[in-house]
Amino acid sequence: MEYLDVTYHIDGPAGEAQGRAESVLLEQTVETPRAVAERYAFVRDNMMGRLLALDPDPEGGFRARMALPLVTASVDPAQFVNVLFGNASLHPFVSLDDFDVPASMGDAMGGAMGGLFRGPRFGLSGLRARLGVYGRPLTCSAVKPVGLGLAELAGLARTFALGGIDLVKDDHYLADHPFSGFAERVRACQAAVAEASAQTGRRTLYVPSLSGTPEAVRRQADLAQEAGVEAVMAAPMLLGLPLFYELTHQRLDVPVLAHPSFGGAGRIRPETLFGKLFRLFGADAVIFASYGGRFAYPPAVCRRLADALRRPWHAFEPAFPVPAGGMQVERTAELVAFYGVDTVLLIGGSLLEAGDALLDRTRAFTESVRASV
Amino acid sequence: MEYLDVTYHIDGPAGEAQGRAESVLLEQTVETPRAVAERYAFVRDNMMGRLLALDPDPEGGFRARMALPLVTASVDPAQFVNVLFGNASLHPFVSLDDFDVPASMGDAMGGAMGGLFRGPRFGLSGLRARLGVYGRPLTCSAVKPVGLGLAELAGLARTFALGGIDLVKDDHYLADHPFSGFAERVRACQAAVAEASAQTGRRTLYVPSLSGTPEAVRRQADLAQEAGVEAVMAAPMLLGLPLFYELTHQRLDVPVLAHPSFGGAGRIRPETLFGKLFRLFGADAVIFASYGGRFAYPPAVCRRLADALRRPWHAFEPAFPVPAGGMQVERTAELVAFYGVDTVLLIGGSLLEAGDALLDRTRAFTESVRASV
Numbered sequence: 075m076e077y078l079d080v081t082y083h084i085d086g087p088a089g090e091a092q093g094r095a096e097s098v099l100l101e102q103t104v105e106t107p108r109a110v111a112e113r114y115a116f117v118r119d120n121m122m123g124r125l126l127a128l129d130p131d132p133e134g135g136f137r138a139r140m141a142l143p144l145v146t147a148s149v150d151p152a153q154f155v156n157v158l159f160g161n162a163s164l165h166p167f168v169s170l171d172d173f174d175v176p177a178s179m180g181d182a183m184g185g186a187m188g189g190l191f192r193g194p195r196f197g198l199s200g201l202r203a204r205l206g207v208y209g210r211p212l213t214c215s216a217v218k219p220v221g222l223g224l225a226e227l228a229g230l231a232r233t234f235a236l237g238g239i240d241l242v243k244d245d246h247y248l249a250d251h252p253f254s255g256f257a258e259r260v261r262a263c264q265a266a267v268a269e270a271s272a273q274t275g276r277r278t279l280y281v282p283s284l285s286g287t288p289e290a291v292r293r294q295a296d297l298a299q300e301a302g303v304e305a306v307m308a309a310p311m312l313l314g315l316p317l318f319y320e321l322t323h324q325r326l327d328v329p330v331l332a333h334p335s336f337g338g339a340g341r342i343r344p345e346t347l348f349g350k351l352f353r354l355f356g357a358d359a360v361i362f363a364s365y366g367g368r369f370a371y372p373p374a375v376c377r378r379l380a381d382a383l384r385r386p387w388h389a390f391e392p393a394f395p396v397p398a399g400g401m402q403v404e405r406t407a408e409l410v411a412f413y414g415v416d417t418v419l420l421i422g423g424s425l426l427e428a429g430d431a432l433l434d435r436t437r438a439f440t441e442s443v444r445a446s447v
Numbered sequence: 448m449e450y451l452d453v454t455y456h457i458d459g460p461a462g463e464a465q466g467r468a469e470s471v472l473l474e475q476t477v478e479t480p481r482a483v484a485e486r487y488a489f490v491r492d493n494m495m496g497r498l499l500a501l502d503p504d505p506e507g508g509f510r511a512r513m514a515l516p517l518v519t520a521s522v523d524p525a526q527f528v529n530v531l532f533g534n535a536s537l538h539p540f541v542s543l544d545d546f547d548v549p550a551s552m553g554d555a556m557g558g559a560m561g562g563l564f565r566g567p568r569f570g571l572s573g574l575r576a577r578l579g580v581y582g583r584p585l586t587c588s589a590v591k592p593v594g595l596g597l598a599e600l601a602g603l604a605r606t607f608a609l610g611g612i613d614l615v616k617d618d619h620y621l622a623d624h625p626f627s628g629f630a631e632r633v634r635a636c637q638a639a640v641a642e643a644s645a646q647t648g649r650r651t652l653y654v655p656s657l658s659g660t661p662e663a664v665r666r667q668a669d670l671a672q673e674a675g676v677e678a679v680m681a682a683p684m685l686l687g688l689p690l691f692y693e694l695t696h697q698r699l700d701v702p703v704l705a706h707p708s709f710g711g712a713g714r715i716r717p718e719t720l721f722g723k724l725f726r727l728f729g730a731d732a733v734i735f736a737s738y739g740g741r742f743a744y745p746p747a748v749c750r751r752l753a754d755a756l757r758r759p760w761h762a763f764e765p766a767f768p769v770p771a772g773g774m775q776v777e778r779t780a781e782l783v784a785f786y787g788v789d790t791v792l793l794i795g796g797s798l799l800e801a802g803d804a805l806l807d808r809t810r811a812f813t814e815s816v817r818a819s820v
Contacts, residue, residue, distance in 0.1 A: 334733075
């Protein structure tokens with residue numbers, strides 16, 4: 075069997091490190107109590123993962139190194155991130171320190187990941203080859219600010235190219251705005267850079283920024299490539315890693331410059347991310363880690379999060395809060411009292427622990443909900 | 448003009464709050480020095496945003512409320528998040544507290560956002576109507592753990608439905624695995640739940656989890672809907688908000704349950720997120736916030752990040768580090784000494800400040816790079 079090798083940083087007192095590490099291991103593999111998972115031979119033998127080491131971190135806290143089964147993670151790029159740091163990202167005491175994939179992934183399209191990842195297609199050497207520049211750093215600048223018209227943007231691109239810049243990129247705030255639409259901008263800047271390059275005899279690449287839904291980004295990528303563009307920029311955390319993967323692995327024939335925008339987005343208040351942003355984007359019901367479970371949002375945060383999903387907000391439909399993350403059947407009355415009637419109560423492990431008595435326990439749960447109001 | 452109303456939490460001493468708030472305002476609007484932006488009338492009048500209030504937060508730090516121009520943000524869902532918390536997410540002293548959109552967005556498809564967002568399509572009332580359940584919370588459970596075969600998953604789904612659960616969802620670790628492929632799983636669980644519903648006379652919805660690239664997720668969504676599924680689950684932060692938006696606004700005819708996975712992902716070490724995950728996903732060059740600029744990664748983090756992009760790692764191509772975020776032309780020699788030759792030096796504002804002398808300043812930059820090695 076092959077494994078992902080993942081190291082998490084775990085905060086907290088020494089006495090809790092082992093327990094926390096084990097809870098993260100379960101969270102990132104079977105997400106059920108250990109007893110439930112070990113009931114099934116295939117799960118026990120193939121899905122459980124192992125804690126390889128738990129050592130004090132010289133900078134404080136602990137480093138927990140784990141082997142997570144590759145077979146779970148290697149199906150698609152979203153699932154890979156899910157196994158790497160999906161639910162664990164919600165624990166305030168955990169951060170992702172480091173990871174590695176098995177050496178067999180090095181067999182680019184034929185390794186144990188089923189050819190999931192191939193990394194950069196051009197990388198250092200491919201970009202240098204495109205530019206014909208060796209032995210010195212490359213230079214890059216940006217046409218900006220957003221709000222400039224086509225002539226101004228193209229003028230800046232031309233000047234940068236005349237000045238010898240290697241990569242002239244769009245500012246990451248340039249999207250498909252009415253005042254500098256993507257198609258027109260790409261054609262104008264690409265032409266300006268090509269013209270300047272012809273004048274100087276030195277290559278400059280114009281690097282437009284892709285932004286939008288997957289469908290829009292695909293159209294922009296095609297359009298840019300048809301216009302002769304030889305590199306593009308995209309923000310993986312903004313577009314989402316799966317769309318970024320589709321671009322790099324299945325769509326683009328040119329190198330990609332990654333922009334860090336939204337790369338620190340864990341620092342959104344949970345009530346704003348889950349309560350407002352998810353609702354705005356169209357979620358009808360939003361699962362979140364409730365107080366009193368495996369995760370640690372305090373009750374006041376949960377209250378605000380649930381309120382944000384349901385309160386009147388312009389003409390947006392209210393959405394269901396779905397408190398979850400280790401809820402117990404016995405807490406039904408308390409949860410209903412806290413969250414109210416317009417709630418979805420999500421209980422998994424606490425039912426599955428019943429084993430052969432699952433139907434009875436399920437009935438007890440659903441009846442307790444009916445009885446709670 | 449219309450604005451996004453955004454509140455950031457800003458840490459730090461009182462003496463720095465005003466300066467930090469203003470830097471965040473520039474970062475989230477024109478991302479150039481103020482003098483550069485104000486050179487252009489259209490930019491000055493339409494793109495600059497305003498600091499509305501800066502107040503001490505009773506829990507510590509400050510709350511900075513800003514008006515950010517809607518015209519910049521309202522182009523597409525990725526750009527919306529970009530303006531809301533794109534680069535600001537990279538400042539360790541900033542978190543996103545809250546936001547609102549103009550009231551006109553309430554005119555669902557016809558407001559000032561150009562109909563960008565419509566929020567939940569079904570929401571509380573639509574989900575209740577699908578189930579015919581009123582006056583009590585809904586109940587939900589999950590078929591899990593990952594690794595179970597079709598018969599076991601369908602068996603769990605049937606038992607939950609017989610027990611009266613309203614929503615039987617996939618565990619979020621169930622992807623398109625060989626041992627329980629998406630298509631077969633959806634058909635088996637949907638049939639099991641339908642059969643149980645027929646038996647009890649009570650509706651239960653089976654809620655499969657969508658995972659993968661945009662193309663794969665679209666196929667899964669279509670397949671689920673063709674199989675009669677009446678709700679699906681998706682993790683917006685894992686799929687990326689733009690793909691989630693495409694699903695909810697353009698693709699799905701059924702309600703969506705949002706899963707929080709990866710929702711705290713800001714707590715990935717920068718060198719791991721930008722240096723490894725972005726490279727693994729195929730970035731050929733990775734922009735990051737360098738030490739000594741507007742952002743605050745210490746030199747040691749920048750060193751590790753750059754090293755991670757370039758060092759031998761299986762058969763993956765090395766990628767270019769692109770230190771950025773307020774680099775100055777005068778620092779060329781220092782930056783080359785620190786990052787080495789296999790680097791892209793990205794300088795924007797420091798060139799644009801030159802105004803009419805842009806070509807000269809650009810030449811000075813590119814010549815300083817040639818001279819630095």
